[in-house]
Amino acid sequence: PRFLNFSRWIRTSSHKSSPLAFAFDIDGVLIRGPDALPSAKRALTLLDGHNRFGVKIPYILLTNGGGVGEHERCRKLTKLLDVNIEPSQYIQAHTVLKSVVQKYADEPVLVLGGIGDTVRKVAEGYGFKKAYTTLDVLAWDPAVWPLHKLTDAELARTKTVDFSKTPIKAIFVFHDPRNWALDIQVACDVIMSSGIIGGPYQSPSNYGSSTGVDLVFCNPDLIWRSDFDRPRLGQGAFRDAFQAVFKSLTGTTYPHVQYGKPTKPTYDFAANVLKDRLVEIHNGQITNAPAPHVYMVGDNPESDIAGANAAGWNSVLVRTGVYDPSQGPPTHIPTREVEDVEEAVRWAIDNEF
Numbered sequence: 001p002r003f004l005n006f007s008r009w010i011r012t013s014s015h016k017s018s019p020l021a022f023a024f025d026i027d028g029v030l031i032r033g034p035d036a037l038p039s040a041k042r043a044l045t046l047l048d049g050h051n052r053f054g055v056k057i058p059y060i061l062l063t064n065g066g067g068v069g070e071h072e073r074c075r076k077l078t079k080l081l082d083v084n085i086e087p088s089q090y091i092q093a094h095t096v097l098k099s100v101v102q103k104y105a106d107e108p109v110l111v112l113g114g115i116g117d118t119v120r121k122v123a124e125g126y127g128f129k130k131a132y133t134t135l136d137v138l139a140w141d142p143a144v145w146p147l148h149k150l151t152d153a154e155l156a157r158t159k160t161v162d163f164s165k166t167p168i169k170a171i172f173v174f175h176d177p178r179n180w181a182l183d184i185q186v187a188c189d190v191i192m193s194s195g196i197i198g199g200p201y202q203s204p205s206n207y208g209s210s211t212g213v214d215l216v217f218c219n220p221d222l223i224w225r226s227d228f229d230r231p232r233l234g235q236g237a238f239r240d241a242f243q244a245v246f247k248s249l250t251g252t253t254y255p256h257v258q259y260g261k262p263t264k265p266t267y268d269f270a271a272n273v274l275k276d277r278l279v280e281i282h283n284g285q286i287t288n289a290p291a292p293h294v295y296m297v298g299d300n301p302e303s304d305i306a307g308a309n310a311a312g313w314n315s316v317l318v319r320t321g322v323y324d325p326s327q328g329p330p331t332h333i334p335t336r337e338v339e340d341v342e343e344a345v346r347w348a349i350d351n352e353f
């Protein structure tokens with residue numbers, strides 16, 4: 001039998017088997033829009049020791065959501081789910097950028113998504129020292145996008161920057177943009193003019209080169225499940241809209257880096273976080289622990305199931321989110337298909353024996 005709990009695993013001499021651990025998607029699995037799903041609270045209670053073995057089972061949350069700082073989101077999730085969620089067990093779409101920030105720390109970068117300057121503050125918290133928003137650009141020159149006038153509240157959250165003298169090195173789409181038109185316009189301006197908004201257009205042969213502008217998206221989700229009856233457009237839809245407009249303007253799409261589930265960098269990052277989490281909850285008692293036996297519970301075959309399968313994890317698909325069995329089989333086959341996250345946890349625990 002596999003060991004369900006690290007404290008039991010530690011006490012034994014045999015360190016050959018792997019402990020059980022979970023990775024939970026959030027939207028469509030634990031919550032829908034502003035509300036927690038009833039099965040979520042029951043599932044997390046089972047992991048908190050209220051199971052037939054009386055053991056705590058470690059888990060992380062792995063979401064393509066974001067737009068606010070990890071600590072802020074964990075505070076909100078703790079209240080919503082009525083269980084303590086620590087930042088050390090929480091990974092959102094742009095958390096992985098912590099592993100690349102050193103390359104851009106002192107470079108002017110454009111950060112997209114979220115409301116006002118919230119994402120700027122998240123970027124600065126990661127170590128980006130010159131993070132600017134598309135609202136900063138509009139405050140610099142309202143003619144950049146004549147169809148939107150900054151509200152007083154938006155203006156109050158802008159920085160004064162002369163973008164004619166500020167070459168943008170990279171564009172990071174942290175979270176879903178709120179004004180797609182403004183953000184697509186500014187992103188095209190930055191890329192087509194080699195970083196200087198309003199500057200001379202560069203040759204397409206330079207696109208994506210070392211002197212070009214880097215473009216990074218953090219969430220490929222075309223759709224996601226909120227509290228409307230049908231899935232909503234996600235950041236992947238914004239990416240496709242940008243690339244379609246850019247291609248109409250230049251004849252080509254623009255090379256970009258994609259993070260978020262199901263990409264390998266995000267799942268590699270999550271595997272490391274999960275391993276650190278196991279060490280943390282056992283006060284550093286373990287050093288050479290084998291990788292845990294992970295069950296990823298998700299609602300989106302394209303992001304949760306595809307990524308977990310590629311990572312060699314067990315994948316459990318729930319019917320409370322994006323996936324709709326009436327539309328046919330899932331595009332990526334899970335280890336198990338269940339009704340909701342409580343059934344997923346109960347099945348996984350039974351499956352370990």
Ligand code: G3P
Binds near residue numbers: 025062065223225235
């Ligand atoms: O913006 C969030 C959405 O793309 C999906 O979130 O938690 O289902 O990965 P999640």
Ligand code: MG
Binds near residue numbers: 028
């Ligand atoms: Mg989801």
